Amino acid sequence: MDTSVIETVEKIQAADPEGMLARIKDLPTQVRDAWSIAQKAQIPPAYSDVRSVLVCGMGGSAIGGDLAAATVADELRVPMSVHRDYGLPAYVGRDTLVITSSYSGNTEETLSAFEEARKRGARVLTITTGGHLKDLATSAGVPLVSFSYKAPPRATLGYSLTLVLGVLSKVGLVRDMGGDVDEALADVAKLQERVHEGARTNDAKKLALALAGRIVFVYGAGVMGVMARRVKGQWNENAKNWSAFDVLPELDHNAVVGFPHPAVARQALAVLILRSSHDLGRHRVRWEVTKELLDQAGIEHHTLEMTGRTSLSEVLQMTYVTDHVSFYLALLNGVDPSPNTSIDHLKERLARA
Numbered sequence: 001m002d003t004s005v006i007e008t009v010e011k012i013q014a015a016d017p018e019g020m021l022a023r024i025k026d027l028p029t030q031v032r033d034a035w036s037i038a039q040k041a042q043i044p045p046a047y048s049d050v051r052s053v054l055v056c057g058m059g060g061s062a063i064g065g066d067l068a069a070a071t072v073a074d075e076l077r078v079p080m081s082v083h084r085d086y087g088l089p090a091y092v093g094r095d096t097l098v099i100t101s102s103y104s105g106n107t108e109e110t111l112s113a114f115e116e117a118r119k120r121g122a123r124v125l126t127i128t129t130g131g132h133l134k135d136l137a138t139s140a141g142v143p144l145v146s147f148s149y150k151a152p153p154r155a156t157l158g159y160s161l162t163l164v165l166g167v168l169s170k171v172g173l174v175r176d177m178g179g180d181v182d183e184a185l186a187d188v189a190k191l192q193e194r195v196h197e198g199a200r201t202n203d204a205k206k207l208a209l210a211l212a213g214r215i216v217f218v219y220g221a222g223v224m225g226v227m228a229r230r231v232k233g234q235w236n237e238n239a240k241n242w243s244a245f246d247v248l249p250e251l252d253h254n255a256v257v258g259f260p261h262p263a264v265a266r267q268a269l270a271v272l273i274l275r276s277s278h279d280l281g282r283h284r285v286r287w288e289v290t291k292e293l294l295d296q297a298g299i300e301h302h303t304l305e306m307t308g309r310t311s312l313s314e315v316l317q318m319t320y321v322t323d324h325v326s327f328y329l330a331l332l333n334g335v336d337p338s339p340n341t342s343i344d345h346l347k348e349r350l351a352r353a
Helices: 009-014 020-023 027-040 058-073 108-119 132-138 157-170 176-191 203-211 223-237 281-297 312-331 343-353
Strands: 052-056 080-083 096-102 122-130 145-146 215-219 243-248 269-278 300-306
Touching: 009 027, 020 312, 027 052, 027 132, 027 145, 027 157, 027 176, 027 312, 052 058, 052 108, 052 215, 058 096, 058 157, 058 223, 058 312, 096 132, 096 157, 108 132, 122 132, 122 157, 132 145, 157 176, 157 312, 176 312, 203 215, 203 269, 203 300, 203 312, 215 223, 215 281, 223 243, 223 269, 223 312, 269 281, 269 312, 281 300, 300 312
Parallel strands: 052 080, 052 096, 096 122, 122 145, 215 243, 215 269, 269 300
Antiparallel strands: none
16 A cells, blocks of 8 residues: 555645545535525425425435434424435325435436326425436426536535525524534634645544555444444545444444454454534443444444534534545545446446346
């Protein structure tokens, strides 16, 4: 492994020809723009009168819905979930707000969900940059929240998360979160020097070096359990690296039993624990015992904790830091973080099927 590739700004830029690092740094700009777009959205008053919310999307679009649901779980007046598949769950009907979210507007699973939601008379709203989904929404007169930002979908979380939060706020299902957004972005700004590629002491580079060459299992609880899924995906797509995730307290009821075997796990695996200042008291106790069990099994583990007044702040901080880690890990793996040739191959084969 050539560690010199992340040592200088010049080498980092040379290894990142499509500018993934710039997209990662753009998270605050994305969030500000998305909140402004959502506030201007034209949404019928009837969309406030629903009994459930369903976000339909895949990949980077879906995780934005997951994180939105997690950050407002304590105040959202109706159940909210995310659908990653074709069609729709059976319960969806006229009293469901269905948010179809696709960066490209051509995600076939989301197009399928849109058509089914229209058939069932659900209150449909679309978030996209364009494509077939935008055409369908426009021709059907469905509320459309569109944005323009050129990047791989996984690098547009500021939009996929904030636009959903903005829609929920706009229709009155949650309070006005404008103040929370401002505060969260102020907290993110404080992290920038800690992970900047030119910083003499760089926390993200240190963690990438510690995890390089490992299959990383990402653990979290509460909203950080959702973040664990996001981080796992960034390891896969940016770093082209095997990764998995699990959620506390469920992992304490099964995963801990599997820590000792096989023996190769001691060399192959590492655990990254995502912590929140909002972790429940019992979560904190469980984390300490879980780390004891990892130590007993000889499994390397690292803890990353963010502190913020709100869950939104901690989510954006954790996104900013871990996206940088996945970027540096990509360079250590000797790969360009931007292309996703495996997904391109899948789409090409599916188009011919």
